[in-house]
Amino acid sequence: MHDASPDTSRTDPAAALFDVRNVTVDYASRGGYTRALRDVSLQIRPGQAIGVIGESGSGKTTLSRSMLGLIEPTRGHVLYRGRDVYAMGSISRFRVLSREAAMVFQDPRSSLNPRLSAGAVVRDPLTVLGIGTRQQRKAKVGELLESVGLAAELATRPVRALSGGQLQRLALARALAVEPSIIVADEPTSALDVSVQAQVLNLFQQIRARRHLALLLVSHDVRVVRFLADHVLVMCDGDVVERGATEQIYRDPHHDYTKALLAAAPRLRVQA
Amino acid sequence: MTVTTGSGTPWSVPADAATAPLLAVRELCVRFPRRYGDVAVLDRVDLTIDAGEVVAVVGESGCGKSLLGLAAADLLPRSAAVTGTVAFDGQDVRAMSRRERRQMRGAGIGVVYQDALTSLNPGMSAGAQLRQVCKLGSSSSPEELLASVGLEDTERIMRARPYQLSGGQRQRVLIAIALARDPQLVIADEPTTALDVTIQKHVVELLRSLQRSRNFALMFISHDLALVSELATRTAVMYAGQLVESGPTRDILARPRHPYTAGLLESSRSLDECWPTLASIPGSVRQPADFLAGCRFRDRCGNATERCAHRPVLEVDGTAGERYLACFHPVGTET
Ligand SMILES: Nc1ncnc2c1ncn2[C@@H]1O[C@H](COP(=O)(O)OP(=O)(O)OP(=O)(O)O)[C@@H](O)[C@H]1O
Ligand SMILES: Nc1ncnc2c1ncn2[C@@H]1O[C@H](COP(=O)(O)OP(=O)(O)O)[C@@H](O)[C@H]1O
Ligand code: SF4
Ligand SMILES: [Mg+2]
Ligand SMILES: [Mg+2]
Numbered sequence: 001m002h003d004a005s006p007d008t009s010r011t012d013p014a015a016a017l018f019d020v021r022n023v024t025v026d027y028a029s030r031g032g033y034t035r036a037l038r039d040v041s042l043q044i045r046p047g048q049a050i051g052v053i054g055e056s057g058s059g060k061t062t063l064s065r066s067m068l069g070l071i072e073p074t075r076g077h078v079l080y081r082g083r084d085v086y087a088m089g090s091i092s093r094f095r096v097l098s099r100e101a102a103m104v105f106q107d108p109r110s111s112l113n114p115r116l117s118a119g120a121v122v123r124d125p126l127t128v129l130g131i132g133t134r135q136q137r138k139a140k141v142g143e144l145l146e147s148v149g150l151a152a153e154l155a156t157r158p159v160r161a162l163s164g165g166q167l168q169r170l171a172l173a174r175a176l177a178v179e180p181s182i183i184v185a186d187e188p189t190s191a192l193d194v195s196v197q198a199q200v201l202n203l204f205q206q207i208r209a210r211r212h213l214a215l216l217l218v219s220h221d222v223r224v225v226r227f228l229a230d231h232v233l234v235m236c237d238g239d240v241v242e243r244g245a246t247e248q249i250y251r252d253p254h255h256d257y258t259k260a261l262l263a264a265a266p267r268l269r270v271q272a
Numbered sequence: 273m274t275v276t277t278g279s280g281t282p283w284s285v286p287a288d289a290a291t292a293p294l295l296a297v298r299e300l301c302v303r304f305p306r307r308y309g310d311v312a313v314l315d316r317v318d319l320t321i322d323a324g325e326v327v328a329v330v331g332e333s334g335c336g337k338s339l340l341g342l343a344a345a346d347l348l349p350r351s352a353a354v355t356g357t358v359a360f361d362g363q364d365v366r367a368m369s370r371r372e373r374r375q376m377r378g379a380g381i382g383v384v385y386q387d388a389l390t391s392l393n394p395g396m397s398a399g400a401q402l403r404q405v406c407k408l409g410s411s412s413s414p415e416e417l418l419a420s421v422g423l424e425d426t427e428r429i430m431r432a433r434p435y436q437l438s439g440g441q442r443q444r445v446l447i448a449i450a451l452a453r454d455p456q457l458v459i460a461d462e463p464t465t466a467l468d469v470t471i472q473k474h475v476v477e478l479l480r481s482l483q484r485s486r487n488f489a490l491m492f493i494s495h496d497l498a499l500v501s502e503l504a505t506r507t508a509v510m511y512a513g514q515l516v517e518s519g520p521t522r523d524i525l526a527r528p529r530h531p532y533t534a535g536l537l538e539s540s541r542s543l544d545e546c547w548p549t550l551a552s553i554p555g556s557v558r559q560p561a562d563f564l565a566g567c568r569f570r571d572r573c574g575n576a577t578e579r580c581a582h583r584p585v586l587e588v589d590g591t592a593g594e595r596y597l598a599c600f601h602p603v604g605t606e607t
Contacts, residue, residue: 195539196332201543221469264472268497270525270541
């Protein structure tokens with residue numbers, strides 16, 4: 001394996017936000033099991049952006065969900081700031097992870113309730129976790145909408161009346177509401193058109209820098225990962241086959257699978 | 273077998289069908305009066321496709337690409353109010369008899385939709401669906417068709433229900449069905465958008481090689497300029513229901529003239545080259561109910577003037593052959 005990441009958290013595990021140790025996940029399937037993750041390890045430090053790329057079915061979503069306390073590993077451990085996530089009771093696991101790690105999904109149209117107003121979508125996590133007074137929450141919703149480039153008037157609009165780009169901004173505002181330390185984004189721009197995607201990616205970049213947020217970004221699009229992530233993990237059939245600094249892997253991939261993945265990305269063919 | 277790129281003036285309809293383009297869409301307007309009143313969601317769209325030609329239709333979600341594809345196959349919903357003409361093989365589609373129309377939809381035009389899972393019948397095996405289409409007349413057997421789209425394990429695929437197939441396999445089955453009746457024109461509406469890059473690449477390569485060996489014309493609908501640049505000889509760009517620019521793909525990418533095309537291209541390039549900040553077009557596209565009169569891009573356009581409150585017509589672009597443009601102040605013009 002080609003490992004170029006200077007991972008200081010390896011010597012000082014407490015400095016890591018997430019410390020994923022030798023995690024294996026098996027899904028039961030008819031007459032046996034599917035191994036979705038095989039002995040995967042990974043650390044994410046505060047403010048660090050890690051990308052996960054790989055083909056469909058390679059285990060990207062399984063990895064992110066197991067970190068968020070949603071899929072218990074068959075073997076191995078997930079530590080959040082040094083605490084074993086799956087050794088916690090389910091209530092404290094929920095309280096810790098939903099305040100600290102927020103999720104943004106690929107398809108906001110199916111992950112956000114279409115009948116809610118945009119404002120309610122952002123306010124919800126605050127209400128559920130009992131953060132702030134009613135007045136404070138209301139003010140915060142306005143600020144959050146503004147911080148993702150949505151007009152405050154949109155707060156009263158129902159989710160179904162928003163465009164794809166607006167919805168993904170809204171999903172980001174919702175994720176930011178609890179002031180998390182890390183955002184886990186699973187294909188956050190795959191459903192968007194090129195120019196809308198560019199706006200949303202720029203927004204992720206700005207907000208991450210401003211708030212010193214860590215990011216786990218799952219995508220099959222190498223271009224998106226290259227833009228947002230400092231480090232990248234390449235997954236194939238549940239294995240991490242290569243990892244390192246994004247730019248280095250992009251320029252000098254070692255594993256054949258990584259090479260094939262890079263070659264598959266469509267490239268603009270312009271001849272002047 | 274001749275492959276012609278480009279066309280003459282797209283407006284004159286030759287009486288002689290032999291010299292007519294395979295598909296000629298002229299002044300096509302589509303309205304949904306119930307939902308959007310008098311707003312044309314397709315607004316005077318002109319497009320021709322010659323036999324054996326690959327033409328891409330590009331634009332943002334909601335700009336009318338799918339409607340254009342549906343109109344070409346005469347499959348628009350009943351709620352649509354349509355003006356203008358669509359001619360297939362020299363014949364006005366909407367003036368056809370029922371029989372002629374059935375013939376055209378079956379043997380003339382094959383359609384591949386974006387979402388393979390919903391466009392296949394979930395309760396029927398892939399093989400049964402393919403056999404049903406082949407029965408109507410085909411030069412190939414279902415097994416041959418599956419092999420031609422690269423599905424080797426034909427026996428298993430024939431028996432499989434759609435949910436038992438992967439996304440790439442489903443998309444291949446759909447392509448096999450679209451090709452079953454040896455169509456002259458295949459309309460592929462974002463056939464790879466739901467797939468991951470590796471499978472996407474295989475499907476695009478498959479479409480290209482089938483197009484070459486079977487020599488059908490291909491209308492390739494996509495929002496991804498990079499993908500289009502790998503496949504299409506000619507490209508038409510749409511914005512908010514209007515066709516704003518068309519011409520040879522290579523030319524358009526090297527020298528976009530419409531500010532929207534230029535913006536899209538810049539955005540695409542910035543992602544390709546990983547600029548520190550990606551280029552994007554300011555603002556966002558409007559919903560049909562709020563479309564502006566005149567040029568619909570003018571609230572986002574850096575070149576806009578008062579003149580743009582009038583509707584620019586798609587015309588031959590004076591600076592280059594075979595290019596059409598609808599803009600008063602195009603990019604790359606000295607003022
Ligand atoms: N709930 C489940 N039950 C059984 N198998 C599952 C389940 N979820 C995922 N799998 C299997 O685990 C493997 C990894 O799936 P995962 O969803 O993590 O892939 P992915 O990399 O996110 O793919 P995609 O790019 O398509 O989202 C696949 O083989 C998948 O079929
Ligand atoms: N059956 C319909 N009834 C009403 N409006 C429709 C219908 N089909 C499409 N539209 C509207 O027409 C516009 C163009 O749609 P479409 O062709 O599907 O866009 P694209 O394929 O470019 O994403 C959109 O604003 C859409 O909401
Ligand atoms: S017609 Fe005017 S507003 Fe429209 S694209 Fe051209 S310059 Fe811009
Ligand atoms: Mg996934
Ligand atoms: Mg469409």
